[in-house]
Amino acid sequence: RGAGGGAPAPAAAPAVIPLPTSVRLTTGPGFVVDRGTRIVLDADALAAVDGVAAQLAELLAGAVGQPPRRLAHGEAPPARSIHLRLDAALDSLGEEGYALAVAPDAVTIAASGAPGLFYGVQTLRQLLPAAVEHRAALGRVLRVPAGRVVDRPRFAWRGAMLDVSRHFLPAADVKRFVDLLALYKLNRLHLHLSDDQGWRVEIRSWPELARRGGSTQVGGGPGGYYTQAELADLAAYAAARHVAIVPEIDMPGHTNAALASYPGLNCDGVAPPLYTGTRVGFSTLCVERDSVYAFVDDVVREIGALVPTPYFHVGGDEVERLPHDQYLRFVERVQAIVRARGKRMVGWGEIAPAALHPETIVQHWRPDSSARHAARGGRVILSPAKRVYLDMKPDSAAALGLRWAGLVDVRDAYDWDPATYLAGVPEAAVLGVEAPLWSETLVRRTDFEYMAFPRLAAVAEVAWSPGAARRWEPFRARLAAHGPRLAALGVNFYRSPQVPWRR
Template sequence: MKHIFTLLSFGLFMVLFSCSQDGPKLSETGLIPLPNQVADGSGSFLLTSEAKIQLQGEDPKLAGIAEYFNTSLSAASGYRLPVGTDEGTIKLQVEGDNSQDESYELVISESEITIKGKSAAGVFYGVQTLLQAMPVEVFGTALIQEAIQIPAGKIVDSPSYAYRGSMLDVARHFLPMEDVKHYLDQMAHLKLNYLHLHLSDDQGWRIEIKSWPNLTALGGSTQVGGGPGGYFTQAQYQELVQYAADRFITIVPEIDMPGHTNAALASYGDLNPGINLPDGNFETITKSIEKAEDEFKGSNITRQAAELYTGTEVGFSTLDTDLELTYQFIDDIVREIAAITPGPYFHIGGDESHVTAKDDYVYFIERVQKIVQDHGKTSIGWDEVATSQLLPGNVAQFWALEENAKLAVGQGNKVLMSPAKKAYLDMQYDSTSRIGLHWAAYVELDSAYLWDPATYVNGISKSDILGVEAPLWTETVENRVDMEYLVFPRIAALAEVAWSPGSSRNWNDFQDRIKVMGQRWDIQGIGFYKSPLVNWE
């Protein structure tokens, strides 16, 4: 009997030893973004329903991180791990109270897993790395019958930039709550921490403003191509803000102005200076802006609501920068949105305002910045805003003109890097892409990856940069399928640009790791673009 028991024990040891040796090394699990330091260990941790999660530290967000971890695994594992403070084989530990420190340390041995961070955010990012270290099947819904094998090793990691974001344009084509939440889920997996929502444009107004109800009743009723449009109530917006916060993502609302405002001008004719041409016949604008000003601006003109617009041309609309009602309108909007936005930033747009005279544009931006500041927020604007005098701390988002970005830096302000030739997710991959635009460039996966924000613009160094953001404009995006096609896999490349030091990034290595990420997307049913530059098989 003792002999049989010995054989069985030896056999069990051999099975466990075999399991611990057959899987990939930690450094081979397709980690994106690439951690700063990865050291492979010996053996594996075998995760079963017998494991427990131990919370160490006083941060109340630890419980939410444990719940997130359990929810992420439960469909594939079939169980939820007990959570407590007494003991556990998976330890989540906050060692300090520095919310700005997003670094973490992940240690995996055969007996336990420890994730340490100086903030809850750091622990959350360690959890994302831990999930990626597991077999890709944990991202699916099919039940995994055996123990989940996690390679042993140690990771020490921290981000290069504090702001790592993406933008969703829900104005050109409206994307509903479920799609935005889906996007937030994928952003969290890649350690992105800001979602910029482009909530207004010529084609639609997408956020309820209770003091100006026609903005959504009329301005939110259509979209590019003439579809039904849509908008978020303030309660729905707050739900998105909380959903994002649970994933350590901050929402940045944008109300684009003084241009890109036809939806507002169609909703309230008293705001319309009368120089926009919403029928799209922009070639008929033969007068100079100065002559247009003489004819249309002033308080004694007869103002009429603009027609709703469903095209894709830009630059034809503007708010009246001399009208006091304009600034009451903006103050009401900023006040209502700021009150339900806990994050520090409010995006004021400022791009492509081609029919706003230069002096009027500068006056407008400087006055609107003050309104935003009065409501407790910091302004971000597209790089054109740097042609005005920026308030201290305000941010210029570089998308087009390097000289504008340099103007911001010259004023002592930070730049958010979103160069259209590298970071715009709405650009086509190549001439065969089924949707997308290519006015800036064709942006294949290698192009999205092979650039360094700190050296992209001469005269702008890493210390001048707040972070990196990848925008998705939706002129050609009608639904989640379209969104996924243009976003994935490029968002993973841009997430790595924002997180990992340029000196450690390598295109050949990324090709191997993105292949594993593609398997995760496949198992989740994400219809990503399978770039021919990667051997996805």
């Protein structure tokens, strides 16, 4: 308190991305993280809270002297503790909402569920100096500003997509990307696992898909694929960070890798050669053959068992060599297969004219019939190419990326409102926002990172923060403060001239 005994004065807005629903920091000493700090959780906390506590302890490793511990029944948190607490009174914030209170002698993160505690930890992380991301710098004082944050997401689906088909990314690189998604409270990772240039997951009932279909990529490199054990491990790793993997097997188009692996998927019974170029629209499954639907069922069954999230993405885009009536019948038959396997179907906007179940999700990327799906009670993911396609060049001089949808810099990714973006798709029909990253020009992890960041941080704020609270100028100031954090994490990010970066 000040000399007059009044309430503490408000401090400058914190550099937290996405912007919390409500935040009030106050002047004063704040909370110091050091060897005397303890991470504690309630005696009867769910096992998932142990996982969040362990992740916080790993973040603070070298600064905090002891591992997390459970309090005894009736025991009060000790002084200088960080207390992770489940509180049913916060149900109104949803399972991803949280309340964070920072005082000089204690930090409390409270939520109705483990996802909310996890996101509260991410906010605490961003309130700490960027040095917390760099183990070698943890000898210094880590101070958290005093104040209170109450927060909840605007949209349920906040995601990114990685195209690992045109250029393959090893599982370790995908895990690193998951870590970065979690930092910005993104909760979906859509993996584009098949395309003309490569099939990227082992299917035991159709082994040539990975062996032959996964043997190359754009430009003729060696390709690669995830074994079933690797994909299951990826899904578990992501789930521990509250990121759901959404597997996509694109069909009936974008299927040359599958067609080259099994002649019977082709109408003429002849397997085409493997393809390493970047054209689209030339391949299609033989949709009038019943054996093709047995193939689809096997693929959905095997992948669905590995990835225990409720979604299966079937692609459905850019099918240029199939009569429209055949295409619609295919989508409807595949929808029945996906639903029979206990999954909720997701598809690109082209599927919208089909007879879709209201639980099926349409992903908008270019002008389409998404409004038709919304009108019948369906939900839509917004991925407008001219706003959130991360493979679009951020400026005309960029060596990586494409520009068929125009240049997309940070402000383009930030300055739009999902509630009003698409005519006929009101906010209630918007499930969320996803930023796809196609990989025609991206070869290695550092390429993917350069195109994803910092634009993905802008997308995260669009998806999480209240629309009325978002403003470009304050956002770019907060984003500037994330330069040192991204650098400490070793992220190869694009230093957009729109942002006054701090070094």
